Amino acid sequence: MAEQEWMSEVRAKVGREYGRVYAWDEVNAPMIRQWCEVMGIDNPLYTDAAHAAASEFGGIVAPPAMLQAWCLEGLHMNNYAPGSTDENPYEVLKMMEAHGYPSVVAVNSDLSFERYLKLGEKLYYTTRLDSVGEEKTTALGTGFFVTLIMSFFSQKPAGDEKVGQLLFRVFKFRPANVPKPAEKGAAPAVPKYKRPQPGVSDDTRFFWEGVQAGRLLIQRCTCCGTLRHPPAPVCIDCHSFDWDTVEASGKGEIHSFVVMHYPEVPPFEHPNPIGLIDLDEGVRLVAGLVGVKRDEIGIGQRVQVEFQSFDDGELTLPMFRPVAG
Amino acid sequence: MTSKNSKRFDDVRPGEALPELAIPITTTLIAAGAIATRDYFPGHHDMEAAQQLGSPHVFMNILTTSGLAQRFVEAWAGPAARFKDLRIKLGAPNYPGDTMTFSGEVVRADAASREVDVALKGKNSMGSHVTGTATLVLP
Numbered sequence: 001m002a003e004q005e006w007m008s009e010v011r012a013k014v015g016r017e018y019g020r021v022y023a024w025d026e027v028n029a030p031m032i033r034q035w036c037e038v039m040g041i042d043n044p045l046y047t048d049a050a051h052a053a054a055s056e057f058g059g060i061v062a063p064p065a066m067l068q069a070w071c072l073e074g075l076h077m078n079n080y081a082p083g084s085t086d087e088n089p090y091e092v093l094k095m096m097e098a099h100g101y102p103s104v105v106a107v108n109s110d111l112s113f114e115r116y117l118k119l120g121e122k123l124y125y126t127t128r129l130d131s132v133g134e135e136k137t138t139a140l141g142t143g144f145f146v147t148l149i150m151s152f153f154s155q156k157p158a159g160d161e162k163v164g165q166l167l168f169r170v171f172k173f174r175p176a177n178v179p180k181p182a183e184k185g186a187a188p189a190v191p192k193y194k195r196p197q198p199g200v201s202d203d204t205r206f207f208w209e210g211v212q213a214g215r216l217l218i219q220r221c222t223c224c225g226t227l228r229h230p231p232a233p234v235c236i237d238c239h240s241f242d243w244d245t246v247e248a249s250g251k252g253e254i255h256s257f258v259v260m261h262y263p264e265v266p267p268f269e270h271p272n273p274i275g276l277i278d279l280d281e282g283v284r285l286v287a288g289l290v291g292v293k294r295d296e297i298g299i300g301q302r303v304q305v306e307f308q309s310f311d312d313g314e315l316t317l318p319m320f321r322p323v324a325g
Numbered sequence: 326m327t328s329k330n331s332k333r334f335d336d337v338r339p340g341e342a343l344p345e346l347a348i349p350i351t352t353t354l355i356a357a358g359a360i361a362t363r364d365y366f367p368g369h370h371d372m373e374a375a376q377q378l379g380s381p382h383v384f385m386n387i388l389t390t391s392g393l394a395q396r397f398v399e400a401w402a403g404p405a406a407r408f409k410d411l412r413i414k415l416g417a418p419n420y421p422g423d424t425m426t427f428s429g430e431v432v433r434a435d436a437a438s439r440e441v442d443v444a445l446k447g448k449n450s451m452g453s454h455v456t457g458t459a460t461l462v463l464p
Contacts, residue, residue, distance in 0.1 A: 035392065038392075039358070040348075065392045065395040065411055074365060105415075107415060109413050
């Protein structure tokens, strides 16, 4: 699809360098100590002058992950330290906003460090608009991945020295679902994710009731004795409507498998291995695998059923665990 | 807590798992982390402002997530480890009342440079809040 015309204006800005943004404060011990206190970091390199003096730095250094914090504007938005540029490194996001992409979410923060920072160093950074991706649709909505690279420098009389870099990527998008404003005064809660419940019909009810009771039941045609799974109303062999069930031994082997890596969907564990199991009785079913190392799953691996309870007993599922051949 | 005994390069093998670290996410931690990193964006300390953005509550800022990731890696590696980089990818937000549990594993060890890469993941009840990699130089 041809790109909208206004995007050529955005693309023309890729590669542009934006001017310096200075730190309000030089690298200093009180801000380091408070940062460490909040983060729960007790590395003496950052707070214990005697320990730090004995290190290769000869004194206290700043925790590397603090790099970006030194140059943030602080309480008042866009109130940067004196000497900072008036240019807006985020100008392409404003352009996208004007064309119907109002939301933004940070995706990547890649910090790299040339060296650790000592007390008294005065920093600034410059920004380069590194790239703007093609329009993409994600679970959040439709928009653009925008990547900025900020280079951090320490001011030195003999020439400023690069000390680190931040690759910062955001997704600027039109939301797929406009979020509902939260109810005023409603008890804020972390959303709780549960496993989806199976769709239970008259044909499949026996299976799920069996699982709930810790039994793996297979449908059997009472006319010709053929076993079938998944459950169905009619015998696949003789077309009889008459059936009962037999309890499977729960033993079988992996016919095939898949390991889900991405996207990570809560509340499932990832990587999430799922098996297609040949039961010894001769039918095949799909179920989660437990107790397997990803690299050790193999076709033909012997497995045994076990029943796991999820979501405070709301759901029981048959899962298969490897056993010795 | 950071171990005072640093890992030495020769003690580390790819596949080694880091001790898990569970961090209770509180309003205080989110707000304090935002201020300690000089990030005064209202969504990190003002619940009503966060709710107007469509969030149920204040949410953790990225710089705090980076700080906590550093803590997780450093708690294992010790004070003699030196960070070369810390690359993170953001996922589900951290809201108050949740718990984020870090897990990690050594995925590369290069004898020539004494560098090790640690893959890390911080999970909360909604999924992965953060995944990433830290590169360290070990003594």
